[in-house]
Amino acid sequence: MIFLDAAATTPVRREVLEAMWPVLTAEFGNPSSHHELGHTAADILANARSRVAKVLGCRASEITFTSGGTEADNLAIKGIALARQAGNPALNRVVISAVEHPAVLESARYLERFHGFALDVVPVDQSGVVTATALRPFLGEKTALVSIMYANNEIGTVQNIRELAELAHQHNIPFHSDAVQAAGWLPLKVNDLSVDALSISGHKLGAPKGCGVAFLKSRTPAEPLIHGGGQERGRRAGTENVAGAVAMAMALELGAASAAPEAERVGVLREEFISHVLASVPNAILTGHRSQRLPSVASFCFPGTSGESVLLELERLGVVCSSGSACAAGSDEPSEVLLAIGLAREIAQTAVRFSFAQGVDAEQVRRAAALVTTAVGRVTSLGAVGGEP
């Protein structure tokens, strides 16, 4: 099997599993317990927090461990918007982009439905980029928060986060970014990005599913979503997933250490892959920005097919990929992201995304490119439904 669906998830890295093992077995204490085992667990947790903070270039106290990217997004968006509104009831708008992951979009919609917020959605251009010019008109006195993702999970487009964050700051508005897909590929120092909040998920970079990190800058108010025993400095109650925290620390360190060389190597492979597919599949459309994109994502529409049928044919040929985001898989509705970049519904329904993990085998990527041509050819000759070229 050639696994080209790393944007959906990745296997746990051996080093990560080995780091978790003692925490799950011998050193299994509850960090809140007042005995030696508890103190050891608290020390392990503190150490993991410091290591994550080092990767992000922030203070350990600014790191909250969460159950993943979705929770980190929820905490940043609902937490900051509600806390700011509590301090100033006039703050009742939230700004997001038109290509956000559902974890961001639905958090914002929740604020709209239950807390009287208005939701402002900034349009993107045809390549999925949010420009400063597009964002500017949405930044008003009533805006509680801006949330714009670092890199898109479906089309790989990377945003100019620093520029957008600085623009929000000119209006005294805090800025959150969902960096779930960026982690392991792009620089993550929060000061360089100029963000006030950042979300990361473990399972996209070799940690297990169910662990993540929210960076919340000190003095950025954030209301907790989960109430209870006051863990995580009151920001997220519940007995801590100590092994998950250790996994996050290890996965982020390993990911960051090889991010630059792997981004370069995999970026070259991605270019080869894209060139091959565009040259050999008639009418193939590359979605997302031509160059300002994750090194790990090659996303296409294949008019004249259906994304699902290409996916099935590829799986028969031994290539595993995705027809869009894992969250939208199985849904007949075309992706909101593809509609936001201006694709017609019937074209958007022909989307296929290939995403590579760090360490991906070059030969496998090359073989997969040839198999894409075969798969699309077969599906087209079978007369599958979908947008006409």
Ligand code: PLP
């Ligand atoms: N944000 C983005 C951009 C994602 O791609 C994902 C996962 O697909 C998430 C958030 C959600 O992360 P998790 O699966 O850890 O909840």
